[in-house]
Amino acid sequence: MTDPILSVRDLTAAFRSDGRWREVVHGVSFDIGPRETVALVGESGSGKSVSAMSIMRLLARDASRIGGSVRFEGRELRTASEAEMRRVRGDSIAMIFQEPMTSLNPVLTIGFQIAESLIRHRGLSRAAAEAEVVRLLDKVRIPGARSRIHQYPHLFSGGMRQRVMIAMALACRPKLLIADEPTTALDVTIQAQILDLIKSLQDEEGMSVLFITHDMGVVAEIADRTVVMYRGRAVEAGPTARIFSAPEDPYTRALLAAVPRLGAMAGRARPMRFPVIDRATGVAEPTPETPDTVRAAERPVLEVRDLTTRFEMRAGLFGRVTGRVHAVERVSFSLAAGETLALVGESGCGKSTTGRSILRLVEPLSGSVLLDGEDLIGLDAKTLRTRRQRMQMIFQDPFASLDPRMSVGAAVAEPLLINRLASRRAARERAEALLTRVGLPAEAAGRFPHEFSGGQRQRICIARALALRPRLIVADEAVSALDVSVKAQVVNLMLDLQAEMGLAYLFISHDMAVVERVSHRVAVMYLGEIVEIGPRAAVFGDPQHPYTKKLLAAVPVPDPARRRDRHALPDDEIRSPIRAPDYVAPERLYREVSPGHVVQDWGADWEAATTRVAAA
Template identity: 65%
Template sequence: MAEPVISVSGLKTSFRRKGLWLPVVHDVSFEVAAGETVALVGESGSGKSVTAMSVMRLYQPDTCRIEGEVRLEGQNLLTLPERKMHDIRGNRIAMIFQEPMTSLNPSLTIGDQISEVLVAHRGLSFGAAAKETLGLMEKVRIPSAAKRMEEYPHQLSGGMRQRIMIAMALACRPRLLIADEPTTALDVTIQAQILELIKLLQEEEGMGVLFITHDMGVVAEIADRTIVMYKGEAIERGETEQVFADPQRAYTKALLSAVPKLGSMTGEAGPARFPLIDVESGEPVAMPPVEDTVSIKPEPLLQVRDLVTRFDIGGGFLGSTSGRVHAVENISFDLKAGETLALVGESGCGKSTTGRTIMRLLDANSGSVKLDGKELLDLSSQQMRDMRRHIQMIFQDPFASLNPRIEVGDAIAEPLLAHNIASGKKDARDRVAELMVKVGLQPDMASRFPHEFSGGQRQRICIARALAMAPQVIVADEAVSALDVSIKAQVINLMLDLQESMGLAYLFISHDMAVVERMSHRVAVMYLGEIVEIGPRQSIFENPQHPYTRRLLEAVPIPDPTRRGIRRGLSNDEIKSPVRPLSYVAPKREYREVSPGHLVQVFGDEWGNAAVAA
C-alpha cells in the first residue's frame, strides 16, 4: 500500500456533560493512502461522524476533548494551533456533508461561493478565481456551468447542489476528502451519479477518500477497505471483499443480514421477511409463526381513478398565476385487502402527493378515490374525519409526527378517545398496552416522552397509533427511509406480521427499490406525476419494460464488493420539472399489457423510442 495520506492512532473523543467528560469514541485507529477509499460504517450513534469531525477538529475545545494522534502526511494535527488548522481545513483536507442545502449560503450565487474558497485558501484574484471556478464546475460535470455560476442554491436540484459541494471541496486540490453521508439524502439515480463522480475525480486527483455511511450497498460499490464501528469502537476492519464475505463480529453479521439486496427475491411471488441476526450472539433470530393469516381479497378495497392534483405558482403580473405544478396527473390503481402496493419514484415524481391527496390532506383537482365503495373526495370535513377510522397514515419522520410534550401512551390513546372507540380512560389505557405489545414495545413505556425512544421505537409508536383505529388501509409515506438498516428490517418485518394477522392493505410509498422488492405484492412506478409502469412485483423487477423503471433499478447499489470495478458511466440527467404553463393540456396516455396485470405506458421520443416493444 502507498504511504498514508492520513494516519489516525488511538483517537479518543469525549464531550463535556454536566462537568464530566463522557467518551463517545474509544481508541480508533486507521490509515488512508493516496488514491484509496476507506469506508467508516455503522448505524446512528456508532461514532463514525464524530470520528470524522474529530479528525477535522471541528468541535469546540471547551466542550470536546480529542486525544491520540491524527497525522496528515506526518504532521500531528491535534497539536497544531487553531490558526494553522484553519489553513489545513478546506485546503489539504476537505469535507462534504450529507445535506448540501444547509452547507451552502442561500444569499450568495454558486460562483461566488466557490470563488470565495479560492480567494481565501489559494490567494487568487477575483478574476482568476472566477475563471478557476468555471473550470471546477465543468470538472464535476455541471451542465451549462457558465450560466449556473449566476444561480443561487435553491435554483439547483439536490444532486447538482452536491456536485457544487464537491467542486468547493476540490478547489484547493486536497490530499484527503472526507465524505460524510454525501448520498443519503439523494435519490437513487442521483446517488449513482455522485458515487461515480467521486470515483472519477479520485482517479484524476489521486486523493485519499474517507467515506462515512450506513449504506452497505454504497460501501460495496466504493470502498477498498472497510472499518465497522459500534458504540464508538472500531470492532472490525479489513479489505471490503473480506468483511462482506467472512464477517467475524456479531454486529457486522447483523448489519449485513439486514441489508436489502436487489435481486434477492428473484423467483419469489410474494413478500418475505428479512432474515435477522442477533447483534450480541451472531445467531439467526427465530421468526415466530404468524397465526390467523389473511389472504388477499379478490375485490378492490381502495380504488383510485384519474386522480389529478395540481398547485398554482404565483409570480405573474400583479401576483397572478404564472404556471402550475402537475404533481399528480391522471393516475389510477386498485388496492386490495391484505395487499401491499408500492408507489416508487424519485423526489418530485408525485408519490407523496398521491398519498396525501388520498388522505384528503391535499385537495384533488379531479378524479375519484373510493374506499370500500364510498367516494372520499365528496365527503365533508366531519365525514372525512370519521372515515379516517378506516384509512390511516404513517409518515417518514416519527419524531415530527409525535407531540414532544405528550406521553406516548396518551398520543396512542388520543384517537381512541376522539372517535369514542374506547369507553373511557381505563379502557383506552388497556388498549394502548395491547397495541404496544403488538408492535414490540413494553406497556410500561407508555409513560415516556418521544425523546426517550430511539428512531425505530418512535416509528413503532406511530404504527401503534395508526393501528389504534383498526384501519383497513395504511398509507406508509417513506415510513422506513429515516431508519438505520437493522431497525428498518425490524420495522418492515413488523409491518408484514401485522398485515398477515390483521389483513391490512398498505399503500407503501418509497424510493428504496430494494426494500420495495422485499415487501410488496404489486409496484407502480411514477415519473412526473404519472404512473409509467404498474404490475406484479415479480414482473416489474424481473422484466421491467419502461426506460425509467430500468434506470431506477440499474442505479441501485448492490452490496456485492466483487462488482466494485464496474463503471456505470457518468450521466448528467436530472428528473425534469413538473411545472407547466397555464395553457398546458396533459396528453391522454396509452398503456399496453405486456403480461397479466403488468401495464406499461407507451413511451415516445422523450425516451428515445417510439413504443414499447411487443
C-alpha cells in the first residue's frame, strides 16, 4: 500500500476566549494519498477551514493551540520551526482561499504577486519569473496572459481572480493543494470550469488535493474520498461513492437529503418546500407540495416593459463619454401576486441591476415599471418613498445589510418609524412578532448582528422586509452564500410566507437547483437581455436557447456515479456589456415555442456555441 502524502491524526484546535481555551476541532484524523482528492465537507462552523489552517500552521500563535499529529511525507509539521514551515508553504503545500479578492493584494499587479513565490522558493530571476508567470496564466486559461500580467486584481472577474489564485498556488509545483471553498461564490458555469481546471492540472502535475466545501454536488464531482465534519468532529469518512449511496451517520444522511437536485421537480407543477431533516435520526419528514398561491386572475403586481439601464463610462479632462455599459436592455415581464419569477444568469448579465432598477435604487434610462398599475418611473422622491412601502429587497450579504451598531430589533422596527406607521412601542412589539414569525425568539431583538449565524441574519433581513407588509419582494441572491441546510430553512420560510401573505417574489439567483425548487416561472438573462422566459417546467424540461442549455449543463450533479456524464464546457466567459457611445441595440425577435414559453431568436454566434456544447 502506498504511504499517504499527508497523515492527520487526532488533530485538535482551540482558541483562547475570555481567558479560557475553547476547543473547536476534536480529534480529527484522515489520510491523503498521492494523486488523491479528499473532500472535507460540512456546514459553516463545523471546523473544516480551522482544520486546514491548523495543517498549514496559519492560526495566530498567541490565540490558538493545536494538538495531535500532522505528518507530510513523513515529516511532522506541528513541531516544525517557523522557518521550515515557510519553506513548506507555497512550495510543497499550497492553499487556495475562498475569496480571491481578499487574498490578492489590490495595490500589486497579479504578475508581481505570482512571481514573488517563484523568486523566493525557486530562486528565479525577475525576468525568468515573469516568463514563468505567463506560462502559468496560459495554463489556467486566462486569455491574453502576456498583456494581463501587469494588471491589478480589480480588473479581473471573480472567476478569473480565482484562476489567478490557482496559478499562484501551482507556481512552485506543490505536492499537495488545499482548496478552501474555491467555488462557493462563483456562477455555475465558472464553477464547472474551475473544477475541470483543478482536475486536469492535478492529472498533469500529479498532486494531491484536499478540497474543503459544503456543496455536495461539488464533492460528487471531484472527490475520491470524503470526510464529513459536524461540530468539530469527523462523523463519517470513506469512499465518496459509498458516502453518497449508503451514508451511515444520521448527519450525513441529513446533509445529503437537504441537497437540491436538478430534475427533482419533474412532474410537479408548483414550488415545493425542502424536506425537514431530523439530525438525530437523519429521517426526512414528508414534504407536501405548496398550495397554489398564484392569483393570475388579478392584475399583475408588477409589470415591467422595455426597461433599459445603462451606465456611462467617461475619460479625459472634460469627462467625455467613451462608452456605455448596457446593463439592462429592453427587459419586459410581469409578476402576479403569490407568484415567484426567478431571474437567472451569470454574474454581469444584469440580474441585480434589473432588481435595483425596478426599485429605482439605480435610475433606469427608459421603460416603465408598473406596481399595481402605477408607473414608478418619473415619480418624485417623496412619492417614490411611500410606494416603496409595497416593495422591499433582500440582499445577498445579510451582514453588510445590517448596521452592526444597531440591535436587530431596532433594525426591523426602523422602516415603521421612518415611514411613521407606528409608535416606538408598537414598532418594537411588531419587530418582536416578526422575529418570532421568521423562527427567532422575541428576546433576540436586543442582540446585535454579529451574535447571529449567516442563516439567522438572513432571517432578520426577511423580517425587516416584511415590516411594511409589502406586495413585492426582490430577493437578490438571498440564499446563494448559505450552507445547504440553512438554505433549505430560509427557502422554506419564504415559501411559507408567500402562501400566507400572497407575496410576489422576484427571485434573483444563479443556483439552478434552488430556482427549480422555488419558482413558478423562470427568465434567463444574458448580456442585459432576457433570452428565454416561461413556466419553470418548460424552461428546465425543454430549454431552447443555447445559453439556457449551457447554464443547465454546468450544474454539478450530486451523484458520483454520474461524474462522467457531464459534458465539457467551452472556456469562454460572459462577453462584455460595454458598447461604443454610438451603439444602437438591435431589435430582438422572440417566438413562442409553447404556451407562455418565449425564446429570443439567436444568430450565428449562438449557433456556433450550440455546436461546441453539443460536440463536447
